[in-house]
Amino acid sequence: MRMKMVISYDGTNFSGYQIQPGKRTIQGEIEKALGKMHKIDKVPVIASGRTDSGVHAIGQVIHFDTQLQIEPSNWLRALTSLLPSDIQIIDIGKVDDHFHARYDAKSKEYRYVIFHREQPDIFKRHYAYWVAESLDIDKMKQALTYIEGKHDFTSFCAANSGVKGDKIRTVLQAALEEQGDEIIFTIRGDGFLYNMVRIIVGTVVEVGKGKRDPEEILNILRAKNRKVAGKTAPAHGLFLWNVQY
Amino acid sequence: MRMKMVISYDGTNFSGYQIQPGKRTIQGEIEKALGKMHKIDKVPVIASGRTDSGVHAIGQVIHFDTQLQIEPSNWLRALTSLLPSDIQIIDIGKVDDHFHARYDAKSKEYRYVIFHREQPDIFKRHYAYWVAESLDIDKMKQALTYIEGKHDFTSFCAANSGVKGDKIRTVLQAALEEQGDEIIFTIRGDGFLYNMVRIIVGTVVEVGKGKRDPEEILNILRAKNRKVAGKTAPAHGLFLWNVQY
Incomplete structure (x- = not known):
């Protein structure tokens, strides 16, 4: 099942969006939080594109695949509780399996x-x-x-x-x-x-x-x-x- | 010579106004910056009152005594360059030697x-x-x-x-x-x-x-x-x- 997520973040205390070893990144924090929900190390996510260190987002879009059967409002609550206070989930929901956050962006x-x-x-x-x-x-x-x-x-x-x-x-x-x-x-x-x-x-x-x-x-x-x-x-x-x- | 200073600060990353050993405080940062200007360890300052950890200020008032003969605009520039980015000097100037930031606050x-x-x-x-x-x-x-x-x-x-x-x-x-x-x-x-x-x-x-x-x-x-x-x-x-x- 593919999920689409709209997120907001305060880029101040991140070394940008993209995951990097030893650095605090938005992608890294989200993959780790999803990993906890799935009881694995991390769940890979794909964003509409990267943002640099210090750049903020009001409506970044991400997709990922999951086998978990959870109601959208529970997804939001569970993931919010696992994310740091400078990343916020605005919306999350199921999308078509072919949706791609990066390639489908018009x-x-x-x-x-x-x-x-x-x-x-x-x-x-x-x-x-x-x-x-x-x-x-x-x-x-x-x-x-x-x-x-x-x-x-x-x-x-x-x-x-x-x-x-x-x-x-x-x-x-x-x-x-x-x-x-x-x-x-x-x-x-x-x-x-x-x-x-x-x-x-x-x-x-x-x-x-x-x-x-x-x-x-x-x-x-x-x-x-x-x-x-x-x-x-x-x-x-x-x-x-x-x-x- | 007594100086009066109006300052603004973002309280987020401070353990409050009042100086405490081993903690990052607004008073501590200001006394240290003034100390550098005076080439001593620190210059004691007195504020209108304390603010707690996380509390912000738009117009906190402070006084201190100095022997340095510096123009007000140069005071502002010199001290700004020595202070961290979450403390801002709004105004600084000479006041009467009897002025007291705390006791005189109406x-x-x-x-x-x-x-x-x-x-x-x-x-x-x-x-x-x-x-x-x-x-x-x-x-x-x-x-x-x-x-x-x-x-x-x-x-x-x-x-x-x-x-x-x-x-x-x-x-x-x-x-x-x-x-x-x-x-x-x-x-x-x-x-x-x-x-x-x-x-x-x-x-x-x-x-x-x-x-x-x-x-x-x-x-x-x-x-x-x-x-x-x-x-x-x-x-x-x-x-x-x-x-x-």
Whole structure:
């Protein structure tokens, strides 16, 4: 029986999603908790994709196979009691045996939070990227319009990514909204390259600071060279918001 | 020269404000950082009062004496660079040599945050008390009106407090406000007993759940007995908001 699970996690105290020996990872904690329920060492799980150290998730999706006959509400309760307080199960239920959390994902939505104020706020230090300088929001919005659509995003992919195949992806939405002291980016696409959202945000922030013109995004895309894009924005402002199937 | 400092801290990873051997405390970190600036072991500081393990501060006030001749903006920069990321200096400046952070405090304001939703939110687990049950907000507001004023708050003081002298205090404001999924209590008074705000909140939550009538607050005050009041609400929802002089 295949189970699909939607989870949220606070990435602060994890060495990222993917299991690594000797490191505290989200995958490691979940496989161990499921292992306890199954009275074995661990139960392998497959996620929609990895998230880096410090990156958070509101709606990460995972699947795994089980022989246990348990009601969904009991699954949630039992597994919650075995997981640490920084991983939360939002939903769990039976799915078709052919469902695959990674291959069946049609699109993903990320949000990126900038805390935009002269003084930092220690309560946001793990959950938003603090930018003290003034930002031209309209120019940032304009820059994001050039990100939308089907492009070769080589310039927005970490140089050491090891991504195989082409780097053409379709960004379905690239927008930002101001909410009080926060600037919230919404980036939704059919697939993402390594560090793609963080490089987009880092580059758009440079536009906001007046270091680049919004139209430069077009040149950056054309260059297909990581070096011409801006800095990678820090991990702790990034949230995997949800995954569409 | 006496300096007054307003600080904010995230209490999550501290064993409270007060210095204790072998424990990570706010006072300990500040005295050590000041010690580095003065090239001595540590510089003693005096706060408006202690906060418990897990309790946060937005505007705690501290004073200390120094011979260093440094501009206020440089004080802030130098000390910030020596402090951990969960303590923030909001303001620092010279004060009258007779100023005392504790004895001169005329009143203090605390806020207490309840996260009121059926599902918890892991991002608020250290910063709000999660209550899933339905709450009668109007009855809670009514209960708080009986808290305001000058009373003997023995029933709202931890039994093991060791407080000397009388337990008569004046609560200048006791109110709550709903903001989305949050219920924010504001409790301002001329002085507070040990755990007083958390016992008030815990008792008022029991009123909200229908376990007690709002008028019971009057009986609890009259009883002068900790056992008749409600549970102590958890530390992590509490914020020392500011101190008035």
